[in-house]
Amino acid sequence: MKSLEELRAIKAKMQNNVQLRGVDDADSVVRVVVGMATCGIAAGARPVLNKFIEEVQNRGLKNVLVTQTGCIGVCRLEPIVEIITPTGEKTTYVKMDADKVSKIVHEHLVNNRVVEEYTIANADK
Amino acid sequence: MKELSLNILDIAHNSVKAKASEIIISVEESLKRNIVAIDIKDNGCGMDKDFLSAVTDPFVTTRTTRKVGLGIPLLRQQALDTDGHFDISSQPGRGTEVYADFKLSHLDRPPVGDIASTVVSLISANPSIRYVYTHLTDFGSFTLDTDEVKEQLGDIPLNEPEILIWLTEYINENLQSIEGGKI
Numbered sequence: 001m002k003s004l005e006e007l008r009a010i011k012a013k014m015q016n017n018v019q020l021r022g023v024d025d026a027d028s029v030v031r032v033v034v035g036m037a038t039c040g041i042a043a044g045a046r047p048v049l050n051k052f053i054e055e056v057q058n059r060g061l062k063n064v065l066v067t068q069t070g071c072i073g074v075c076r077l078e079p080i081v082e083i084i085t086p087t088g089e090k091t092t093y094v095k096m097d098a099d100k101v102s103k104i105v106h107e108h109l110v111n112n113r114v115v116e117e118y119t120i121a122n123a124d125k
Numbered sequence: 126m127k128e129l130s131l132n133i134l135d136i137a138h139n140s141v142k143a144k145a146s147e148i149i150i151s152v153e154e155s156l157k158r159n160i161v162a163i164d165i166k167d168n169g170c171g172m173d174k175d176f177l178s179a180v181t182d183p184f185v186t187t188r189t190t191r192k193v194g195l196g197i198p199l200l201r202q203q204a205l206d207t208d209g210h211f212d213i214s215s216q217p218g219r220g221t222e223v224y225a226d227f228k229l230s231h232l233d234r235p236p237v238g239d240i241a242s243t244v245v246s247l248i249s250a251n252p253s254i255r256y257v258y259t260h261l262t263d264f265g266s267f268t269l270d271t272d273e274v275k276e277q278l279g280d281i282p283l284n285e286p287e288i289l290i291w292l293t294e295y296i297n298e299n300l301q302s303i304e305g306g307k308i
Contacts, residue, residue: 001298001299001302002291002294002295002298002299004273004274004277004295005277006291007274007277007278007288007291008277010281010287010288010291011277011278011279011281014281014285014287015281036134036138036246036250037135037138038135038195038196038199039195041126041131041134041135042126042127042131042135046131046134046239046242046243046246047242049246049249050242050245050246050293053245053249053286053289053290054286054290056286057286057287057289057290066249066286067250068246068249068250070138070142
């Protein structure tokens with residue numbers, strides 16, 4: 001069984017191998033914001049959030065910060081995820097699920113191509 | 126809400142919004158007592174008497190995007206629907222405590238669900254808050270105190286993805302050993 005002491009080993013490894021996000025590189029951070037109010041949670045935001053964390057870890061994306069917010073205001077389209085680039089461009093993805101997360105991480109976060117079919121602009125088509 | 130763990134996540138977000146620095150989450154599952162109980166206690170800004178008495182009304186909310194707040198009414202309804210109990214107490218400046226219990230054997234009782242995901246979601250959103258999560262079953266108990274985690278980690282942020290994934294596995298392993306999250 002795991003014990004908290006194992007974290008020390010992880011800590012040592014991270015300090016050696018990994019460049020942690022510092023305040024100075026805040027300019028280059030892409031933010032992934034998951035709506036986690038009652039509406040988002042009920043619609044399935046939690047697995048979406050966890051999938052983002054998992055994918056970011058698996059792909060070693062150091063410039064991506066996964067965060068959460070309250071109600072974004074379009075509850076019928078939840079779970080909603082906003083991706084905000086360092087220059088402030090915002091893409092809003094709607095009706096998210098874990099499978100869509102994988103595609104968005106691969107296309108948008110890695111290859112910098114917006115997945116148009118999942119965006120709010122295409123929600124009602 | 127499909128799982129009680131989602132209700133916990135939702136209610137705990139109220140504590141975050143109330144600027145709590147400490148959130149204590151307790152879950153009990155007991156076949157012997159035929160009960161599932163959840164308790165979320167914070168040291169946030171609290172509520173005055175008037176707001177407290179109105180807060181189980183869906184048309185009372187602090188949110189600004191619209192005039193409906195369903196988190197607390199949903200939890201209360203679900204508890205009462207299973208012959209359970211609901212209680213909320215609060216003092217301005219001191220904090221708030223939300224309690225709900227459910228009759229375990231009741232057909233309409235939602236499953237406890239994925240508590241590890243809930244706790245880790247909360248930590249990832251607000252790593253500066255101290256979370257103390259305790260899970261009690263007929264077979265034992267498990268406690269995760271994020272202050273103890275921070276002690277091990279030093280200056281490594283709690284919300285690094287690698288740490289969050291480790292914590293999920295850590296919680297799940299410990300819950301399995303007390304058969305928590307099964308019912």
